[in-house]
Amino acid sequence: MHQLRKPYLLFLGDVDLKSDAKTAFGLRDWCREDVMGEWSLPAATVSLDLPRFSPAEAAARGARSIVIGVAAVGGVLPANWLPELAAALDAGMDVVSGLHSRLGAFPVLVEAARRGGGRLLDVRHSDQVFAAGTGRKRSGRRVLTVGTDCALGKKYTALALARALAAQGVPATFRATGQTGIMIAGAGVAVDAVIADFIAGAAEALSPDNAPDHWDVIEGQGALFHPAYAGVTLGLVHGSQPDALVLCHDPSRTTIEGYPDCPIPDLQHAVDRYVEAARLTNRGVRCIGVSINSCSLADGAWRDYAHGLSARLGLPVVDPMRGGVGPLAQALLQP
């Protein structure tokens, strides 16, 4: 289980495309209170419009981690970023990275971490040893976001739902299973990075016993219908033993992204398959609603789509970006 130290200084490297800074924008939007400011190299043209602090300044003001908030070509940490990261380590901060490159592969960072006492945290990787799943029923309640594909709103929906529950005074914890989610939450497990035998076990560890009325809102991964990642999804479903599922979908997709021969399933079929899979470890599971990424639809088209889908499935249909997830929170809390 990754455990990060906040507050963060967000590092943007020399980014010149907003889309490459998705992680930094996500952190700014979802845990603004944990973000002290931003820092970047002179060549950077993208900004988060946050106060700028050098690593040394940020550390002096209490920042505990510098977080790499941008993508790098091929996932490889560029050499010209190293001095700023080393400066943060020398000031006693941790470095948090979601890149493919492991921070420990750079001697200059290893040395600086040794000097400053900070840690090198690769949230894309998982070096923890987990036990195999037990299937034992845990106390507390759990909702898992699942999807018809990758990258269509499972993290966003889970974050919005956890926030909506908290706003109603319901005890709820967002449980992160991917790198950006882990950075936002400050803790979590990259379930796709664990040894295959322990996917379900890692998911069990992520969401331990809790108070009977507490909700874990668990970030889903992949899709049961994805030719590369379905195994991760199924293990996460089993280990999460969810009481409730929210199905996430993007109506503009007809095939799995990057897999043109793999059609997106019918939504009723998807609901049925997920509920059936989840019943293995929680016979009381139900799908409580659908979360749509509707950015491809104009307002009228979205209203018609949501209305029709809701009638067809008999479930509330929301877009968290268009009206929020209130109906999902309400459905979750219905006995």
Place this chain on the structure above:
Amino acid sequence: MHQLRKPYLLFLGDVDLKSDAKTAFGLRDWCREDVMGEWSLPAATVSLDLPRFSPAEAAARGARSIVIGVAAVGGVLPANWLPELAAALDAGMDVVSGLHSRLGAFPVLVEAARRGGGRLLDVRHSDQVFAAGTGRKRSGRRVLTVGTDCALGKKYTALALARALAAQGVPATFRATGQTGIMIAGAGVAVDAVIADFIAGAAEALSPDNAPDHWDVIEGQGALFHPAYAGVTLGLVHGSQPDALVLCHDPSRTTIEGYPDCPIPDLQHAVDRYVEAARLTNRGVRCIGVSINSCSLADGAWRDYAHGLSARLGLPVVDPMRGGVGPLAQALLQP
């Protein structure tokens, strides 16, 4: 992908329980032509009834690997086995282990491997980097054994089926996905040991493009209905893109072994779920038969059971230990 060097010297340590030497017996029975002999410590009371050779003798006669063929308490390599393994390394052989302990954690073995030029091969672990699954249809034909639980005959059935096909002159290759299978085949991937994101990709790499009439007979792992390991199973199903499935089952089990709250599914349901899962990457997949581990049944009961099950499912039902897998090979080769 593990690639082992044959012939083998099988090492039995100080084993005193036949069941702890399951791996060694499996190797003797399934690749006798690759096994030069056995070796053990004086305290051992179990023998394979093979010629005994010390590591140095075996190496002089051409043995290329010493294979640890016994289980160790907690999966930990006992210190008193090290001198014999080091002797094999000093004689230029590889050491092959399926234990949890990594051979590289023992400096005496690392040193001996350096001196002798041999390798330390942990077939339980996988240090290879695989690509994510592509779902791309590969040439050649594939059959995968699947099951209602772990440890009920998926490896045995696949080995028997590969042998039956070869006996009929059909080009066929057994593809190993677990440690004993890898030792028997001399190659393979421990799919449960790869990083979760790459289960399907590893299965794709295990069974590459082949001649149109060639059959890969792929060893299954786990079960779709297993609360700990279903993710591995699903990724293996997707990456294998099987044309045919054989369902393996033990009628004496009513719940998943070690999971008393998890019932074994009805066999028609199991067939339906596996076929549906496999259709994601091969729409032409069919289940061609059932392989039963019937050791709990007397002869008459077995005949009645097989007859009834075959009529109910409309599929051939065999026990490889009781009459062989001929009907499965026949069903596989039907157009």
